[in-house]
Amino acid sequence: MKLTKEQFQKDFKDRLHHKFSIETCDANSVELFQSLGSLIKTYISGDWREDRLEQQRNQQKIAFYFSIEFLPGKMLKSNLLNLGILDLVRDGLEELGLDFEQIAEAEKDMALGNGGLGRLASCFMDSLASTGLPGFGNGIRYKYGLFKQEFIDGYQVELPDAWLTTGNIWEVRKDHEKVDVCFEGHVWLKEDKQTGRLIPVYENPRILRAVPYDTAMVGFRNEQVNNLRLWDIEIPESEERKYYSINERRQIQDITGVLYPDDSTYEGRRLRLIQEYFFTSAGLQTIVKRFKKLNLPIETIHEKIAVHINDTHPSLAVAEFMRILVDEEGMEWSQAWLATVRTMSYTNHTIMSEALEKWPVDMVKQLIPRVYQIIEEIDHRFVTEMSTKFDGDLVERTRILRDGQVHMAHLAIIGSHSTNGVAKIHSDLLKDVVLHDFYVLYPERFNNKTNGIALRRWSQISNEPLSQVLDETIGESWRSDAEKIELLMAYKDDKNVQEKLAQAKKLNKQRLADYIFKTTGVKVSTNAIFDVQVKRLHAYKRQQLKLLHIMKLYLDLKQNPELEIPPRVFIFGAKAAPSYYYAKAVIKVINEVANLINNDKKIQDKLKVVFLPNYNVSLAEIIVPAADVSEQISLASKEASGTSNMKLMLNGAITVATLDGANIEIKDAVGEENIVIFGMDKDRVYQYYREQNYNAYEVYNSDLTLKRVLNTFVDGTIPNIVREGQELFDALIKYNDEYFTLADFHSYIEAQEKIDLLYQDKAKWNKMSLINTANGGRFSSDHTVKRYAEDIWGIVAMK
Known part of the structure; x- marks a missing residue:
């Protein structure tokens, strides 16, 4: 302006x-x-x-x-x-x-x-x-x-x-x-x-x-x-x-x-369902009113309106749209259904079964009785049509109404013209495993749209020192066209540019160090590796694996305080759902490990652990630009995409990752030599699932190093975690380590030892960091929404 x-x-x-x-x-x-x-x-x-x-x-x-x-x-x-x-x-x-x-x-x-x-x-x-x-x-x-x-x-x-x-x-x-x-x-x-x-x-x-x-x-x-x-x-x-x-x-x-709302109670689940219908119905009502002002035939609504269902929470949009078109606009069912399918599209964000929402039939029938009647009719017509084309068991598995529950993902897929995953591996898993039955029914509806990030916020706003170096080096065209950041690759061997980027990182690390001291009272050195894991706290994201690494390093230093390792600051940010008691136990253990390590003078400040409370966007804007290491360590096949991985690599962090989610595409972008990959791939994970022969106790009992580390959760090494430490120990041993944390332990330790060596070679590290930043532009959400617009929504730019 x-x-x-x-x-x-x-x-x-x-x-x-x-x-x-x-x-x-x-x-x-x-x-x-x-x-x-x-x-x-x-x-x-x-x-x-x-x-x-x-x-x-x-x-x-x-x-x-x-x-x-x-x-x-x-x-x-x-x-x-x-x-x-x-x-x-x-x-x-x-x-x-x-x-x-x-x-x-x-x-x-x-x-x-x-x-x-x-x-x-x-x-x-x-x-x-x-x-x-x-x-x-x-x-x-x-x-x-x-x-x-x-x-x-x-x-x-x-x-x-x-x-x-x-x-x-x-x-x-x-x-x-x-x-x-x-x-x-x-x-x-x-x-x-x-x-x-x-x-x-x-x-x-x-x-x-x-x-x-x-x-x-x-x-x-x-x-x-x-x-x-x-x-x-x-x-x-x-x-x-x-x-x-x-x-x-x-x-x-x-x-x-x-x-x-807390979904561990009936009242909490009921409130969630009310929320979901409330905002979905309100939104669709105003959309139809807006369309009617155009004075076009109601059956053409899909030509002017695209409705996107972001994960299963708004899936009731399919049935509610049908209710409005049939009950209020007087459309015939078949005509309304065609308009609905053409209007709706759905993004699946998870393969975790608990996140694919299901609601008890009685709850839906009592709360939104007319919508339930619509769902019944959709389900009935789906079964009638598909039973003439496909095996009865397949049709039964894909019904919306099954086992006394309304399956929201099923409703979204059946009622949409497009279902997409959010990274290549995730979309492949949807087609091959998680939603395979639906892929058999509707192969033409499935596609991939890898997630992206708004680079303006994660570079120009949150990282002004980096942005200034980019301006001086490649000009300002990257500010309006994120893919132009790739021009930085021409300087990958330029020591002067590498040093400028390193100095920008140093300024960001100092800003974070100041924030850490102000918030927690812990002093950290900007010469240390800032090792960052910031994401929702969940067992599949494996914050517990990071804990095992920290405790191994601590035990090694206790045994030999003169051990030569680059100092590290481990930085966590995450919230646990109020009813997710395991995740809350992990938070307690991390905080007690921090108390233990941060106050142990014998290790000479070589390790620090910081869990910053109330992780949100503003805190991320301080942490992400300062990170040296990006921890993306979910079990392969479980993280749909991730976006913190994109933000951190854009800001020059080196990614330690499993072959999961968008980590695979980051590896393809930066090259294998500029990312540190560890752990099982999805094929090995699914082999364990098929063969049912994983035995966590055997892994624990046959590995003295792992046994020594894991025992710290229950032997008093870490104070004040009698209950929580036992809970983590039991999850990994008694309940057979659902996310194969122990199976990936040694590979992860080797990856971290590689990080130590790389960090000590400043020239090598700075070049890797530059290459990560230079390739961050391809993960711009500008590019992602253009693909949604062209392939799914059918909208065009106004200007």
Whole structure:
């Protein structure tokens, strides 16, 4: 946008005066941020409105991205960068005697997601706008998100993440687009005597009101602004029911309270299902209303609307869309089904069976009775059609209604024209193993779309020292075309450029070291290897394998304090689901290992362990640029893709990885000599599954080194973990090591010894780091969404 520094300064002071009636010298950082954010939103609003009108005028096809999570992080710097005024605003504020970074720090992370799923959705929102593609996000406006994580006596404690305390400056409430969502009651079908159609009659339904809050998604210097719509809940007052008890109000407000209610209880699972239908129904209702304004035949809706189901959580979109088309728009079933399949597409993000959602039939029937009737009919027609073409057992295995449960992935696949995985290995596993039955039914629907990341945030915003080196070395074209980062490969043997990149890494390590000291009181040296594992805490991601490596090094140093090894700082960031007790035990053990090692003077500070609480996007922006080693150590075949692996390699970290998820594609990009691969591949893993001959106790009992390390969990070496240490030990021995941690132990140790040797050869290490950065551009989410647009959604750029 065209803006002078002087005009910005005037606008900012005027906004502060009007909003808070104070001078800049009297305002605190929150007031300054609120004023700045409010001003920037004004700068955005013209393009935001114009793009919406242009889409309507041109009858542009739009992709609506339905996701239970969005994890955008702080938006101030992103919006300023994309508007092209980040440096102007920074300089303008500094001339007014204000600290831009302190103002930016006052912004709260939006608590709308947890891990890679939500971050991917936000990267896609950024990339859709930045590539000029018309996209529209649809999710839930959580009041508290997942939770705010703190550690007390080493244990994870979950506190409310009250991110909306001072409001959300970026959102706009859209009261004129409120819709009602119907739950419960009884539904029966009545024949319309004039048309002969069956009309649903609702008795005693529970009506809840969905209120949309829209946030602008600003494209990178292209004047395009898309929309992220998040739904909140209200209690509609009617003549029949004007008064609700405090408890009733609280129960309703809880629907948009937290992300992922505890699914270990019936009430928690019920609340999750309500959430999923609430935002799905609200989103689809407004989509149909929007389409009808185009005055086109309803059966052509797929020509102007694409709805994407991001993982199984919004799978009810298939049945809800059918309900709207058949019940409210009067379409014949077969016509409505054709439109639904053409409109819907689905991304599978996991092969873990527990993540492929299933809901008890009785729960679905009671909560959303009309939708359940639609699902029954979809299932019945599916069985009728497929039974004439395929084996009965195959059809039975792929039904939506099986064993008293509604299988949400089945509904999404049957009701969509596209099902994609998120890395080549993952997509192959879906076709060959996890969803093989569906691949037999619909081979043409399966495809791969490897995940990507918004490189603007993970380089230009979070790593300004690196960005400056890139500008000086290859020019600035990479800022708008991420694949141009590959121009850096021309300098892979240039010692001067390597040194500049190393110095940028040093600055980032110092920033992280300062943060670690401020947060935990632990002093770490920037000369040490910063060894990073940041991701959701789950047994298949194998934080426990990292623990075994740490304890081996510690025992080696206790036996020989003069052992020559490069110092290491092990950095963890992860939240465990509140009801996932094993993961919470791992957190406790890591924290007690940290207490043990960080306070043992005999090892001469050669090892430090830091678990930073409340891992979120803002913390990732500090950790990722500082990492030397990227730990991607999930059991081969279990990680669908990963995106932290992409962020870390872009920022010059060397990846230690199994052949899992996108690690394989990173290896192909950087070359085998610039990544450290270890462990079993998926074929060996599946061989164990077939032969059922893995014996963890035999592995443990026949390996003295492993036995010595593993025994530290139960022999008192690590204080204060009597229960948790036993839990980890039992998971690996008594319950036969579900994720083959012990089988991969020695290969992992060898990989880490290779890292030690490489790090001591600075020239070699710096070259590897440069090559990783230079190849990071191919994992841009800009590229990924273009492939979705072309292959799945059928949308084209506006600009």
